[in-house]
Amino acid sequence: MRTVDLIGSAVSNTFRSKTRTILTILAIFVGAFTLTLTSGLGTGINAYIDDTVTSIGAADVMTVTKTQESATGVAADGPVEYDPDAIASGQPGPPGSTVVALTPADLDTLNGIEGVTDVVPTRSISPDYIQADDGTKYVIGVGSLIAGQTIQLEAGTEPDDSAADLQLVLPVSFVEPMGLGDAASAVGQTVSIAITDAERTQHVVDATVVGVAEEGLASPTGASLVPNTALSDELFDAQSMGVPADQVERYAQASVFFDPSATDDEISALKDRLADVGFTGSTVADQLGMFKTVIDGIVLVLNAFAIIALLAASFGIVNTLFMSVQERTREIGLMKAMGMGNGRVFSLFSIEAAFIGFLGSAIGVAIAMLAGSALSSVLSTSLLSNLPGLTLIAFDPASILVIIVVVMAIAFLAGTLPAARAARADPVDSLRYE
Incomplete structure (x- = not known):
């Protein structure tokens, strides 16, 4: 049997038992639907964060302030003694927040630090x-x-x-x-x-x-x-x-520029050099890193529930194909008696499993995209109206494709056990089966 015929036969055989197949597809649909929505949630929020990054600054800029120290020379962690060189921080924080002022001499020091390409003070x-x-x-x-x-x-x-x-x-x-x-x-x-x-x-x-x-x-x-x-x-x-x-x-602070191609280790080393001479530097990644970590963690947990749903659905695929193998025992014996090899028989049932996975994932993805887009539209004009530019649930074509492929792979793996049973069937015993 040619490959094209094998695929056509697998597709047509999928709906021999329509009720059982539809129920299996619905189980896969639940997992694919959930996985698509949670993936879209992560994509939407992270895209908004990435857009927000452009409002905070470039990736090759570090905001630098003078490290505030206590009378003992240790970085302050509590009440700070009065310092005549302190000025208003100009940043969000408790009323009266101050930082030690940067002077022209400090700017010259910053310019002389290895890895610094430019220094621009921020005026208050x-x-x-x-x-x-x-x-x-x-x-x-x-x-x-x-x-x-x-x-x-x-x-x-x-x-x-x-x-x-x-x-x-x-x-x-x-x-x-x-x-x-x-x-x-x-x-x-x-x-x-x-x-x-x-x-x-x-x-x-x-x-x-x-x-x-x-x-x-x-x-x-x-x-x-x-x-x-x-x-x-x-x-x-x-x-x-x-x-x-x-x-x-x-100046309350200054913007220190460094090589845009600098690695994380090089940026960390630059922060250490700044600290050695009494300055504290933070990048955009430092300011938003924790926020993105929390969002990614939430999305990961939600994705885990979707994967659990898909694994549960995989047992439905195993049951569906085992029943199919049982019902088609004589047919399998006939195919093997006519020369179909074990590999072809295995492929026939594996393709059926993958096709069931494709149907469930495609339907789940399509409905999740419609539901997610509608939900985002409603929220953007109601609860999230104070966050312009935020599309809560957005869909990346590459991620959608990955979801479909992953679900099909899970379905394929679930189908390997009944497919292997069909491939091992003895044609003589199968033809005698009643």
Whole structure:
């Protein structure tokens, strides 16, 4: 029998006992359906995290601060003594959080460390308020972008650092309260930012809104505007009026750049070199690594339940094919008497098992994709509406193909026992079977 005929015969034989085969397919369907949904959940969440990474920074950038130490010289783990060199951290945390300021000398030290290709300090700017025309004044912060970092925009563009005019990206949550209409209408409008210098003189700087940032899990804006270089310089210069010259260049943190092709071991070695001279460095992977680990762990547990369901379904395949072998004993004897070898008989029943696995997995995958897409659509407009850009359950074609292949492989392995029994059948005894 030719291979094509063998496959055709296996497919046609699958539905000799329709009820038994359908029940087996349904058992496989449950496992494939669950596995597809849990895989889609992991794909969707991890894709959102990967998109969020671009909002936090590039993979070849490390955020560096000066290691805060206690009076004994040991890294602090509790109340920290007053340090005249400490400044506001500018990062989320308890009120009054401070870090030891980085000075130009520190920046020179960082530049001299092996593996560091560039150092860019992050300036801390604290405006009083933002206002549109004569409307209500709102408290706002000033964020900043490091190389490789992007803003998830709802309208407009990112600020142009090469432009001489003063530009900013405004958080979407400020648009309506400030009377700027919707996100699209806000682009191009002028807003006023007030900032007070060291002599308690308030300065008002006008800037143009060039973009509106959507809310996100790790948005660089949050409740902060993002200025271009010209606006940042203008605000910083205004804030620094009256500050002693030796106090102006003090930074909460700096962005340290390294080779994009650096391995994990090389990055770890760079962190050690930074620690040796009193600095602490963290990468994007450090900031999101734990979160991804938790998500992957949850998905792994859910996948384990799906695999258990598939293994349970494999016993149904064994039962279905054993019954098929029992019912077709005389047919098997006839095929072997006509010259069909043991290998062909084995292949016939193994292909039947794999085909049952294919049907169950294909149906399970198809329905899971429809259900997952519908569920994601509903959640994105209800419970998850505050996480724009998140598709909770997304499907990767490669993962879908792997699921189908894995289920077929499980079905094939489940079918090997009854297939082997059929292949070992003696043709004379089989033809005598009643």
